[in-house]
Amino acid sequence: MPRRRPLIVVSNRGPVSYDRDEHGVRVERRGGGGLVTALRGLREQHDVTWIASASSDEDRVVAEEGGTDVVLVAHDPRAYDAYYNVIANPLLWFVQHSLWGLAEAPVIDRSTHAAWHDGYAAVNAAFAAAVVAQLDNRPDAIVFFHDYHLYLAPRLVRNAHPQALLAQFVHIPWPADLSALPHALRDPILDGLLANDVVGFHTERWARNFSATCGDVGETNVTHHAISVDPQEFDELAASDAVHEQEALIERAEKLIVRVDRTDPSKNIVRGFRAFELFLAEHPEWHKRVTMLALLDPSRQAVPEYVAYLEQIERAVTDVNARFGADGWQPVDLQVADNFPQSVAAYKQYDVLLVNAVYDGLNLVAKEGPLVNTRDGVLVLSENAGAHEELEPWALTVNPFDIAGQADALHEALTMPADERRRRAAGLREQVRTHDIAAWTEAQLADFDAALARRGSRNVGA
């Protein structure tokens, strides 16, 4: 096997961020987010330069000093705000998750077009310049762009380095219809993505939608590989003191239903509570015997839709608890916080894990939970979560809009015979252990090799 080429990973959020402690000493914080976790393994085995946005004041200082393996790009703050809080979130996020009622939103006005030009395009140009500077020194490096923040950068890099090998992975759904974006945005997005040699998605469904949107993908190879987790990391976490402490704090009735999500409308949290409410209304025999623990990480509170959604969540919980709570039993235990050890503790303890997303690129909760669960818990999984393509054989499938169907699934999960629960839980565990993040990374690298080989054969033919 030939020595692999160096890799330039480009993503909005980086693997580290810098700060100063109370003594003014620089400290390094490990970045969060599924992507950063997923790609951390790559850095351990590979010659990787990572380009990301500077996100703190100290990041900007580091950016000025010039990076080594991590290059931080310091953007104009107003451009970054337009890029992140107007275009990427909510516009692209909401469109790609089909969250907007098109009768009312989006409303693309002059400010949207300005945010596109002066924000999204400007920040993409800054990213592209940083990539081009790297390629000028190492023209054989492979560039690996990530996600919906960076749709325009590949075309700009391609223009400067026609021979570079460029790839992009889109971590969110590709919708069946992109017409909510006017051509002024849609066309450059498609053009940018098709400047890559490889465009990857988590599922065959998103890849097929993307190809259909493009009509003709030209020489771009559109692939799909579902991302995964690091089982060893979760084994260690599950055995840690921090998680044991959290486990002791979980108040559970006879049975425990768990959900773990960001407070994002795409996660379908309100309908989940409505389904649980319907289940309790139809099954009084389960009153005081089951609790739904909802661990919700507050998300994007700079975006009005997210503020409104968190309020809806709180109202829905109040409704259920007011209607059915009695004798100290609260049907729903809502915890709005960012507490990963608590999430892992809940993963270990659930009898039912509810993942009912409206749409989700993949949904790592559906993989993390079964990996460490100790109770042969049942996974109730939305057919619109990317993970469903892989985990369907062992999950109870629900339609995210059908709360009656979700209530039925909760009942089926809670009353499932022990041997069937065991069989399904074992299947999920085995699938995730044997299809881990290392396998995903290898699949990406194999796609790059194949693209290089195709290019070689084209050059031979030319």
Add this chain to the structure above:
Amino acid sequence: MPRRRPLIVVSNRGPVSYDRDEHGVRVERRGGGGLVTALRGLREQHDVTWIASASSDEDRVVAEEGGTDVVLVAHDPRAYDAYYNVIANPLLWFVQHSLWGLAEAPVIDRSTHAAWHDGYAAVNAAFAAAVVAQLDNRPDAIVFFHDYHLYLAPRLVRNAHPQALLAQFVHIPWPADLSALPHALRDPILDGLLANDVVGFHTERWARNFSATCGDVGETNVTHHAISVDPQEFDELAASDAVHEQEALIERAEKLIVRVDRTDPSKNIVRGFRAFELFLAEHPEWHKRVTMLALLDPSRQAVPEYVAYLEQIERAVTDVNARFGADGWQPVDLQVADNFPQSVAAYKQYDVLLVNAVYDGLNLVAKEGPLVNTRDGVLVLSENAGAHEELEPWALTVNPFDIAGQADALHEALTMPADERRRRAAGLREQVRTHDIAAWTEAQLADFDAALARRGSRNVGA
């Protein structure tokens, strides 16, 4: 050419409805709606039996008497309400026009499932029984189902008459993703449609979406023919006294922008006013020189979403007029009424016709207006209206979500050189005159003949 087979047309709304006048004498009212108009021509040339819902008390009396060429089916009133006001409108309508923000709607609950079983399925079964009774007497008749009210009937008819030739035309968009409907609804809908020999849509886009949703359409032929209007009917209307009277009442400034729509969220009326407001804000030179006349037929006020949308429309008009109205000039002239002569009068008089639908199966306004317009008016047309596939060469295309783009299009239309306006208007007129409703009907009949021929050749091969 062989004598054509008799035709059984099946649609929710019939070509006539009955009432009693003040003397208790039965009177016949001509049914409304584009479909009824479109199919009227067919009845004049063809052996047609029409099966429709009884919609008035007198219809129920006629239904009991038994029909001749019009068979009225008297449904159980509660079943009909669930069928029409819960499932067909709004659920199927909203899903097929992509109107709902999936984060919040639809919420499919027990009452939805009940409305599906006891309403939609029950009414479809009643329709199917009426069709089967006809086919029992005339097994060679061709059955032509219409629209989203009747997705389940074809399978029931097919079960009773395996050899019957069945066709269905869907007059509304087929969305790229139907996952907003749970499988309990989606699967029987697709199964019902695929029980037809032919399924037709207005556009290649809807037909392609339908085929993609099905994955495998089996032996069903999926076709597309854009419906049209009867030019002679509009010529006569345009010359009528009723229209001349209405023309005299139109108050116009130097230029007149017109829109004619039902007050349906799919029609995108509010964004149209926002675009006009933006245009006026950016072009003060047009103040007092242009009026937008909005002729809106109040629609489906039994459905809460439609009540709320009409309120939004009224607020948007108040906003524009309060902001820019001056010296007796009201920028927007809003008329909420069902007044077809007034619509034709406005068609004759517009300088710009705005059709900016979120989604629309076809949109007949975009054909009716140019047919009778006398001022070389410009058509501003949504890329998501089915008519856009046919009329694009002569229209100004807008994205329905982009109010900045719509404001630009209004300006371009108002300032377009006379010769270009003339060229485009002539092109639209010619296209509609040469692709009229008779051509559409002939295309349907040709599809039926082709299906019969295919079946013949299959039988020969068997």
